[in-house]
Structure formats: C-alpha cells, structure tokens
Amino acid sequence: MLDVVTEDPATDDPVDLVHGVAGSTSDAELLAAVAAGDRDVPLRELYQRYAGRVYGLGVQLLSDRGLAEELVQETFVRLWRSAGLYEASRGSPATFIFTIARRLAIDLWRRPSSRTPDPDQQALPTDDQIDRLVTRLGVRDALDSLSSAHRQVLELSYRDQLKQTEIAERLGIPLGTVKTRSHHALRLLKSELQRRDIHG
Amino acid sequence: MAELPPRREAHREPHPDVAGYLLGTLQDDEARAFLDHLDGCEACQRELDELADLPQLLTDLLTDGPNTWSLPAGLEERTFDALAAVAPREPTRSETGHASGPSNITAITPAPERPRERTRGRRRPAGLLIAAAAAAAVVIAGVATLSVLRTSNPAPLASIRLVSADGGPAEGNATVRTTDAGLTIDMTATGLAPAPAGKIYTCWLVADDDTLAHPDRVSVGSFVVRGPTVHVHWTTAADLDRFPHLGVTVEPDNGNPSHQGPKILNGVPRPR
Ligand SMILES: [Zn+2]
Numbered sequence: 001m002l003d004v005v006t007e008d009p010a011t012d013d014p015v016d017l018v019h020g021v022a023g024s025t026s027d028a029e030l031l032a033a034v035a036a037g038d039r040d041v042p043l044r045e046l047y048q049r050y051a052g053r054v055y056g057l058g059v060q061l062l063s064d065r066g067l068a069e070e071l072v073q074e075t076f077v078r079l080w081r082s083a084g085l086y087e088a089s090r091g092s093p094a095t096f097i098f099t100i101a102r103r104l105a106i107d108l109w110r111r112p113s114s115r116t117p118d119p120d121q122q123a124l125p126t127d128d129q130i131d132r133l134v135t136r137l138g139v140r141d142a143l144d145s146l147s148s149a150h151r152q153v154l155e156l157s158y159r160d161q162l163k164q165t166e167i168a169e170r171l172g173i174p175l176g177t178v179k180t181r182s183h184h185a186l187r188l189l190k191s192e193l194q195r196r197d198i199h200g
Numbered sequence: 201m202a203e204l205p206p207r208r209e210a211h212r213e214p215h216p217d218v219a220g221y222l223l224g225t226l227q228d229d230e231a232r233a234f235l236d237h238l239d240g241c242e243a244c245q246r247e248l249d250e251l252a253d254l255p256q257l258l259t260d261l262l263t264d265g266p267n268t269w270s271l272p273a274g275l276e277e278r279t280f281d282a283l284a285a286v287a288p289r290e291p292t293r294s295e296t297g298h299a300s301g302p303s304n305i306t307a308i309t310p311a312p313e314r315p316r317e318r319t320r321g322r323r324r325p326a327g328l329l330i331a332a333a334a335a336a337a338v339v340i341a342g343v344a345t346l347s348v349l350r351t352s353n354p355a356p357l358a359s360i361r362l363v364s365a366d367g368g369p370a371e372g373n374a375t376v377r378t379t380d381a382g383l384t385i386d387m388t389a390t391g392l393a394p395a396p397a398g399k400i401y402t403c404w405l406v407a408d409d410d411t412l413a414h415p416d417r418v419s420v421g422s423f424v425v426r427g428p429t430v431h432v433h434w435t436t437a438a439d440l441d442r443f444p445h446l447g448v449t450v451e452p453d454n455g456n457p458s459h460q461g462p463k464i465l466n467g468v469p470r471p472r
Contacts, residue, residue: 036400036422037422039280039283039284043280043283044276044280047276047279047280051271051275051276051279052270052271055269055271055272055275056266056269059266059267059269060266065272069272069275069278072271072275072279073275073278073279073282076279076280076282076283077279077282077283077286080283080286081286132260132264133266135257135260136260136261136264136265136266137266139257139258139260139261139265140261140265140266140268143258143261144268154223154258157223157224157225158223158255158258158259158262159262161224162225163225163226163227164220164225164226164227164230165227167225176216179216179217179219179220180216182219182220182223182225183214183216183218183219185219186219186222186223186251186254187251189254190250190251190254193254193257198257199253200252200253200254200256200257
C-alpha cells in the first residue's frame with residue numbers, strides 16, 4: 001500500500017522552504033524601506049527579486065540585450081526615486097514595479113535607434129501581450145526558485161510528459177515519493193506565484 | 201497503486217494523486233479511482249481548485265514561454281553605480297500636496313499638518329519635519345559646524361564623526377559633498393540597535409537656534425537598521441549656513457514630522 005504521506009529526504013532540506021532573512025521580508029516592506037531613503041539592502045533585495053524578470057521583459061520586447069540592461073538600470077533608478085508613490089490599495093508591489101518597467105520598455109522601444117526596420121517588429125506590443133509576457137516571466141522565475149528536486153519532477157511531468165511511474169523509474173525513487181514530491185512542488189510553486197502576484 | 205481514503209470521509213493529508221491528476225501523470229486506473237474519490241471528497245475538491253491554475257501556466261510556459269537567460273555579469277553593480285549618481289527622490293504622493301522643507305528625503309509618513317513655509321530650497325515637498333511641536337529635547341551636543349568647512353574643492357565638504365549621545369555603542373561618520381543635485385550626505389553607522397517597533401531613525405540638520413520650545417531643524421532622511429552596519433545616502437537642498445549641525449534621533453513612525461524622539465548620535469567635526 002502507499003502511504004498518504006511519504007517522507008522525501010531530497011526535498012526536506014529547510015533551505016528549500018525558507019528564504020532567509022531578507023527573503024522573509026515582503027516586497028511591500030522593502031518598498032517602504034526604499035521609500036524611507038534606504039537604497040542599500042532593501043533595494044538590492046528588490047533587485048534580486050525583480051531584475052531577472054525586468055531583464056527578460058527587455059530581451060523579449062526589445063530584442064536587444066544592451067537595451068534590456070538599460071531597462072533594468074532605468075527601472076531601478078525610477079524605483080528608487082518613486083518608491084514613495086507606492087500605495088498598497090492600488091495594487092501589489094509587483095504590479096507597481098512592472099508598471100514602471102513596461103513604461104520604460106515602451107519608451108525604449110519607441111526610441112528610433114532601438115529597432116531594426118523589420119516590419120514584423122513595428123507594431124507596439126499591446127498591453128495584453130505585455131501582461132502575458134510578464135506572467136510567463138514570473139512563472140519561469142517562480143519555477144527557477146524551487147529546489148532542483150521539485151523543479152525536476154514538474155519538468156518531467158509537463159515538459160517531458162512522463163507518467164509518474166516513468167518518473168519514478170527515471171529518477172530511481174519510489175512511486176509514492178514521486179506523488180508526494182509532485183504535490184509539494186505544486187504547493188510551493190503556487191506559493192511562489194502568489195509572492196509574485198501571479199494568478200492563472 | 202494507492203489505497204484510496206474512503207469516500208466521503210474527511211482526510212487531513214492531501215490525497216496522493218491530486219498533483220498527478222492535475223499534471224496528467226497518473227495511469228488510467230489511478231485517474232479513474234481518483235475521480236471516484238473526488239466525487240465525494242470536499243477536501244480534495246478544494247485542493248484541486250486551489251491548484252487548478254497551475255497546469256495551464258506551466259503549459260503556457262512550455263509552449264510560448266520566454267527563453268531562459270542569466271543576468272549579465274556586473275549589471276547589478278552598474279545599476280547601483282547609476283543609482284548612486286541619481287540622488288533626489290520624487291516627492292511621495294503624500295508630500296506632493298503641501299510643500300515646504302528643503303530636504304528631498306523626508307519621513308516615511310507625511311506631515312499631518314502643514315509645515316512652516318520655507319522660502320529657500322530647490323524643492324519644497326512637505327514633510328519636513330520642521331517641527332511645529334517638538335515633544336522632546338533636541339539638543340545636539342558636540343556640533344559639527346559644517347558651514348565653516350565649506351570649500352570649492354570637489355572633495356568632501358565635511359567629514360563628521362558621529363558619537364553616541366546616550367552612552368551606547370553606536371558610532372559612525374558622515375561625509376557631506378556638494379553635487380549638482382544639492383548636498384549629499386553619506387552616513388555609515390555601526391552599533392545601532394534596530395529601532396523599536398513603531399520607531400524609525402531620523403537624521404537631522406539643525407539650526408543654531410533650535411531649542412526644545414522652538415525647534416528649527418530639517419530632516420535629511422529616515423532609515424531602518426537591518427544589520428550591524430548601516431550605510432545611507434541622502435541628498436538634501438538644505439542650506440548648511442542655516443542648518444549647520446547634524447544629529448540622529450529615533451522617532452515615532454507615526455506620520456508626525458515633528459522631532460519627538462531621543463537623540464542617538466551627535467555630529468562632531470573631524471579634525472582636518
Ligand atoms: Zn480527498
């Protein structure tokens with residue numbers, strides 16, 4: 001018989017679940033500290049949390065890594081200068097930060113020197129397209145934040161389309177562990193997505 | 201195959217096949233058995249509902265997702281170098297309505313009352329902390345008279361040693377420079393305990409005539425202590441001739457811009 005709860009030593013390491021001191025501070029608290037004038041630890045923590053996605057937004061929208069770098073720099077300069085404008089009642093910190101980033105990205109996109117005259121590239125991305133891109137960047141980021149054991153079981157499921165029995169065989173672990181680990185992985189992914197204000 | 205919890209009987213632990221069902225990784229017989237169980241189990245229905253958006257998000261990522269890339273080496277440092285060169289902050293939403301006070305960096309929370317008007321200063325967002333009603337003593341003991349150190353030299357205008365005002369272990373130093381954006385103050389302090397709940401550290405520039413009854417000072421900025429060493433960088437348009445002394449207090453984080461709290465650090469001019 002299969003135990004409903006299966007010990008899974010590969011993912012029991014608390015490092016998987018605990019984000020450390022800085023990681024335990026919410027984005028809103030970090031923004032408040034930045035608004036209070038601290039551009040050191042809180043802003044660097046926000047950089048750790050958001051720079052990858054902002055850079056990805058730049059690479060995808062602007063098709064240019066130099067412009068994507070510029071987007072990251074400008075976004076964080078703007079964030080530093082305007083953190084005090086954040087109001088929780090108007091949306092999440094993630095929304096606030098990506099509102100800054102997408103405006104700057106569109107400014108960069110409009111810069112004449114930033115685009116090749118490729119007709120396919122001429123249409124300004126719609127809000128909806130940018131929303132979807134930001135969501136996918138967030139899902140990628142959330143998935144990357146999981147432990148490798150959790151990420152692996154999800155990737156084997158949805159990317160490689162393996163059944164649980166095949167995953168167990170591939171990884172050389174009991175089927176019960178695959179089931180438990182899959183559930184933990186989804187739960188953790190859900191919580192990482194919520195941290196990023198992403199809902200399907 | 202899993203021995204399923206009986207139907208219609210609550211179970212505390214999640215059913216082992218919730219995830220497999222969502223991800224489509226169960227064998228057919230497992231999936232059928234799980235569906236039978238699900239039909240009568242509210243706990244599993246709730247769990248499925250909570251996780252139901254994940255398969256589509258993962259599929260979108262698979263079919264249409266962004267490629268992976270890593271952030272370029274050095275981008276973080278370049279970004280923070282760029283930041284260091286951009287000092288003034290935009291006034292906070294709450295600061296934009298009323299205005300006075302020369303500092304760009306003000307308290308986290310806005311002034312409930314309209315502060316005294318100032319005629320000097322590049323920008324005058326409110327906030328500042330020109331205390332209409334100071335509640336506690338505010339004497340800066342070992343003062344650094346910044347104005348006398350003024351020079352046209354681009355080197356630091358003044359270097360100020362910060363000494364504990366209450367006999368505690370806190371100490372630090374502050375460097376004042378002139379830039380196009382105004383004065384910058386870089387302060388490093390050690391030995392400061394995290395402010396008690398509801399309190400926040402505030403750095404002040406203080407006028408000669410500042411007294412308990414008639415405070416005359418501007419806040420340079422507030423800060424939070426999160427580690428053994430604090431480094432803060434501020435820009436202020438405050439006039440050093442008028443506010444020549446520097447000090448740090450701990451203030452209630454209550455939106456009142458007045459100086460109320462005890463003094464923690466005093467500025468002492470460093471011998472040059
Ligand atoms: Zn159930």
